[in-house]
Amino acid sequence: xxxxxxxxxxxxxxxxxxxxxxxxxxxxxxxxxxxxxxxxxxxxxxxxxxxxxxxxxxxxxxxxxxxxxxxxxxxxxxxxxxxxxxxxxxxxxxxxxxxxxxxxxxxxxxxxxxxxxxxxxxxxxxxxxxxxxxxxxxxxxxxxxxxxxxxxxxxxxxxxxxxxxxxxxxxxxxxxxxxxxxxxxxxxxxxxxxxxxxxxxxxxxxxxxxxxxxxxxxxxxxxxxxxxxxxxxxxxxxxxxxxxxxxxxxxxxxxxxxxxxxxxxxxxxxxxxxxxxxxxxxxxxxxxxxxxxxxxxxxxxxxxxxxxxxxxxxxxxxxxxxxxxxxxxxxxxxxxxxxxxxxxxxxxxxxxxxxxxxxxxxxxxxxxxxxxxxxxxxxxxxxxxxxxxxxxxxxxxxxxxxxxxxxxxxxxxxxxxxxxxxxxxxxxxxxxxxx
Amino acid sequence: xxxxxxxxxxxxxxxxxxxxxxxxxxxxxxxxxxxxxxxxxxxxxxxxxxxxxxxxxxxxxxxxxxxxxxxxxxxxxxxxxxxxxxxxxxxxxxxxxxxxxxxxxxxxxxxxxxxxxxxxxxxxxxxxxxxxxxxxxxxxxxxxxxxxxxxxxxxxxxxxxxxxxxxxxxxxxxxxxxxxxxxxxxxxxxxxxxxxxxxxxxxxxxxxxxxxxxxxxxxxxxxxxxxxxxxxxxxxxxxxxxxxxxxxxxxxxxxxxxxxxxxxxxxxxxxxxxxxxxxxxxxxxxxxxxxxxxxxxxxxxxxxxxxxxxxxxxxxxxxxxxxxxxxxxxxxxxxxxxxxxxxxxxxxxxxxxxxxxxxxxxxxxxxxxxxxxxxxxxxxxxxxxxxxxxxxxxxxxxxxxxxxxxxxxxxxxxxxxxxxxxxxxxxxxxxxxxxxxxx
Numbered sequence: 078x079x080x081x082x083x084x085x086x087x088x089x090x091x092x093x094x095x096x097x098x099x100x101x102x103x104x105x106x107x108x109x110x111x112x113x114x115x116x117x118x119x120x121x122x123x124x125x126x127x128x129x130x131x132x133x134x135x136x137x138x139x140x141x142x143x144x145x146x147x148x149x150x151x152x153x154x155x156x157x158x159x160x161x162x163x164x165x166x167x168x169x170x171x172x173x174x175x176x177x178x179x180x181x182x183x184x185x186x187x188x189x190x191x192x193x194x195x196x197x198x199x200x201x202x203x204x205x206x207x208x209x210x211x212x213x214x215x216x217x218x219x220x221x222x223x224x225x226x227x228x229x230x231x232x233x234x235x236x237x238x239x240x241x242x243x244x245x246x247x248x249x250x251x252x253x254x255x256x257x258x259x260x261x262x263x264x265x266x267x268x269x270x271x272x273x274x275x276x277x278x279x280x281x282x283x284x285x286x287x288x289x290x291x292x293x294x295x296x297x298x299x300x301x302x303x304x305x306x307x308x309x310x311x312x313x314x315x316x317x318x319x320x321x322x323x324x325x326x327x328x329x330x331x332x333x334x335x336x337x338x339x340x341x342x343x344x345x346x347x348x349x350x351x352x353x354x355x356x357x358x359x360x361x362x363x364x365x366x367x368x369x370x371x372x373x374x375x376x377x378x379x380x381x382x383x384x385x386x387x388x389x390x391x392x393x394x395x396x397x398x399x400x401x402x403x404x405x406x407x408x409x410x411x412x413x414x415x416x417x418x419x420x421x422x423x424x425x426x427x428x429x430x431x432x433x434x435x436x437x438x439x440x441x442x443x444x445x446x447x448x449x450x451x452x453x454x455x456x457x458x459x460x461x462x463x464x465x466x467x468x469x470x471x472x473x474x475x476x477x478x479x480x481x482x483x484x485x486x487x488x489x490x491x492x493x494x495x496x497x498x499x500x501x502x503x504x505x506x507x508x509x510x511x512x
Numbered sequence: 513x514x515x516x517x518x519x520x521x522x523x524x525x526x527x528x529x530x531x532x533x534x535x536x537x538x539x540x541x542x543x544x545x546x547x548x549x550x551x552x553x554x555x556x557x558x559x560x561x562x563x564x565x566x567x568x569x570x571x572x573x574x575x576x577x578x579x580x581x582x583x584x585x586x587x588x589x590x591x592x593x594x595x596x597x598x599x600x601x602x603x604x605x606x607x608x609x610x611x612x613x614x615x616x617x618x619x620x621x622x623x624x625x626x627x628x629x630x631x632x633x634x635x636x637x638x639x640x641x642x643x644x645x646x647x648x649x650x651x652x653x654x655x656x657x658x659x660x661x662x663x664x665x666x667x668x669x670x671x672x673x674x675x676x677x678x679x680x681x682x683x684x685x686x687x688x689x690x691x692x693x694x695x696x697x698x699x700x701x702x703x704x705x706x707x708x709x710x711x712x713x714x715x716x717x718x719x720x721x722x723x724x725x726x727x728x729x730x731x732x733x734x735x736x737x738x739x740x741x742x743x744x745x746x747x748x749x750x751x752x753x754x755x756x757x758x759x760x761x762x763x764x765x766x767x768x769x770x771x772x773x774x775x776x777x778x779x780x781x782x783x784x785x786x787x788x789x790x791x792x793x794x795x796x797x798x799x800x801x802x803x804x805x806x807x808x809x810x811x812x813x814x815x816x817x818x819x820x821x822x823x824x825x826x827x828x829x830x831x832x833x834x835x836x837x838x839x840x841x842x843x844x845x846x847x848x849x850x851x852x853x854x855x856x857x858x859x860x861x862x863x864x865x866x867x868x869x870x871x872x873x874x875x876x877x878x879x880x881x882x883x884x885x886x887x888x889x890x891x892x893x894x895x896x897x898x899x900x901x902x903x904x905x906x907x908x909x910x911x912x913x914x915x916x917x918x919x920x921x922x923x924x925x926x927x928x929x930x931x932x933x934x935x936x937x938x939x940x941x942x943x944x945x946x947x948x949x950x951x
Contacts, residue, residue, distance in 0.1 A: 219790075219791070263644065265772065298737055298786070300731050301736040301737050302736050302737060302779070332793035332794070337700070341789075341790040341791075341793070342790070343790075344737075344786040344787070344789050344790035345786070345787050345790035345791065347786055348781075348782075348783040348784065348785070348786030348787035348789075348790065349778045349783060349787060350782035350783070351780070351782055351783030351786065352779075352780055352781055352784060352787075354781065354783075355776045355777070355779040355780030355783065356654070356776075358765075358767040358776070
């Protein structure tokens with residue numbers, strides 16, 4: 078046993094049915110609860126350093142919300158605000174946390190959510206106990222196909238059909254890595270697992286109910302095997318351009334979508350996590366805990382000119398209204414909100430790191446962060462500490478498609494991804510200097 | 513939903529502590545119950561064909577026991593005796609079910625085991641319901657290392673140290689395939705699984721307790737996922753020369769051995785089973801059920817001359833006495849027991865086959881069966897329908913080592929493995945397994 082402490086806790090924040098759901102370009106109201114929405118927290122402590130991460134089953138957490146919870150947590154516990162990292166798993170079947178995202182949020186719900194997140198963080202702190210830390214990497218061949226279809230006319234389209242004339246294939250990469258950190262207590266029991274995989278975790282994204290979707294299914298399965306009191310903190314990796322949807326020519330069925338697909342996806346991911354845990358035989362040596370934080374100001378990009386590939390198209394109706402309102406508001410956004418403070422963190426546990434950013438990051442950048450990382454095991458957690466929208470590649474901007482269309486979900490300069498990678502690399506060097 | 517029916521059942525046959533255990537070459541008593549010993553049954557029916565497989569958490573059972581159990585079952589159920597396949601998972605921490613130098617079986621236990629097998633088979637038949645059938649193959653990089661160490665002096669030794677001078681590596685191969693057949697009922701729920709992997713499933717083989725060992729841990733975890741009433745019929749694959757023990761120079765720890773190793777091994781194998789289930793996205797098309805059975809007569813080999821590599825060595829005075837008693841009895845056995853009737857079965861479910869044999873089969877032969885198999889998914893189940901001992905490769909006989917020493921656990925001619933592969937291939941051909949791309 079080391080002087081490393083860890084504690085896990087979870088708080089069920091599922092509201093009563095009736096909340097607007099965020100994640101699709103049409104209005105949906107939750108009619109029931111399919112499975113609980115949780116705030117899952119892990120607290121880590123070694124010597125004077127404490128880091129708490131809370132993974133919340135929600136589409137995204139706006140920066141103002143995360144800042145407020147962090148400050149309140151700091152006031153209550155004395156732990157510095159930036160040591161509380163708040164992650165959104167990106168469920169598309171969870172309540173809205175902002176207005177005008179195809180439905181408005183319920184202020185009472187948002188207030189309650191803030192309290193529940195803080196409660197989970199504090200409960201995890203209260204459960205700190207000596208542990209040995211382990212980590213490992215696995216890989217998946219499924220579940221995160223690149224969702225941007227390229228066509229011979231120079232365009233790319235989110236979920237574009239592989240059967241459309243001129244289809245050339247997928248535009249970009251995928252990150253197959255499944256990163257896992259887990260902790261054993263003095264009785265060698267696994268007290269909690271941090272699991273990380275880069276895909277839109279959205280098998281039931283169009284439904285009108287509350288669900289944690291893939292992270293919830295992974296949690297349910299891992300708890301079945303490891304014990305109901307085992308913590309599971311799922312961190313969605315860089316998933317801006319990947320999803321559990323296959324776009325091969327001739328593909329008719331989507332075996333990883335819908336209720337059956339969710340069951341499959343859970344089994345596949347939980348299966349790989351189980352294998353990673355089984356193969357992590359030696360604990361992390363000298364599990365030093367350290368964390369570094371940076372705030373990188375990144376400008377909002379100019380609104381595209383009609384005719385440019387990245388000029389918003391829409392799917393009509395509510396979607397059309399969404400983009401036109403965004404266009405009208407763009408000059409104000411640039412004047413008042415640019416540059417955007419993008420908050421990055423690297424948490425080191427010995428030879429393992431967790432790199433966070435608040436973007437819907439394209440997986441190409443995750444691969445660059447992995448390449449730059451000196452760590453044996455690297456976890457990349459998007460949508461952490463706020464929300465700054467999609468971060469596509471430069472290539473993607475030249476080809477257009479949903480993720481590149483200027484709106485509240487995509488606003489930063491075209492260099493943002495490279496900037497995030499560079500800043501993360503700098504933090505990595507600070508927390509884990511190469512000998 | 514198809515007209516294919518399946519049903520699962522299990523019966524706990526764990527006796528009270530105090531019985532002698534089978535699996536190691538010294539006397540051990542089961543002092544407590546670590547986890548239950550079960551007879552796990554799956555019944556399958558399609559049209560007029562019915563096949564029942566019962567997997568039992570014991571080291572092995574005699575061919576006579578199998579025959580008698582099948583006869584009783586057949587009389588009661590009206591199903592041909594050979595349609596009940598009796599498999600033993602090869603736990604080394606279960607009561608002896610076969611007479612042995614270190615452990616005579618307990619008559620009451622044997623009777624209880626027989627009752628459990630028949631009862632589980634009958635219950636599985638009673639639970640037959642319409643299902644869709646699915647299958648797939650995964651691979652494991654760990655858990656079944658070849659356990660025969662080769663040395664420069666021409667010898668091989670079971671679990672021989674890799675740090676001994678002249679260590680050349682492991683003698684043979686391993687079969688990495690983990691195959692699974694599983695069944696969903698009309699509600700889409702998984703009602704049972706048949707996982708198959710070739711390794712000595714013995715993470716705690718030296719313990720003095722009752723345990724199903726690795727198959728039990730796999731069962732526990734899969735039931736935690738799919739529900740306590742989900743059936744898990746584990747079939748140990750060709751494992752005569754493989755075990756969850758690594759042989760690398762300098763290696764001190766065995767991470768898949770002992771209590772912690774058992775937890776790891778169970779989690780590791782369960783993880784791969786879950787992945788196979790997830791990736792099986794379409795059920796077996798036209799899952800007809802067919803069965804073929806053969807009895808192959810294979811001679812016992814002569815007792816080797818002193819100085820031959822496969823002349824028995826021993827680890828203790830007891831071990832010496834054991835092999836001396838074997839040598840003294842060998843002429844009688846050759847006269848009374850040779851040739852040995854080796855029962856070979858193939859069960860076909862659409863494009864998937866389960867090939868069984870009663871040996872502790874070397875992994876090389878499992879790979880040959882896979883090569884010969886026209887099926888998309890092939891399961892190879894050893895220690896099924898009796899017990900004929902280790903079936904090593906011809907190379908192994910030239911290098912010696914435990915598995916090649918004549919005894920109650922190794923008696924057939926060196927050509928036995930090839931004969932069993934050929935007989936299995938003929939049965940597969942007879943069943944005309946669908947020509948599907950192999951996974």
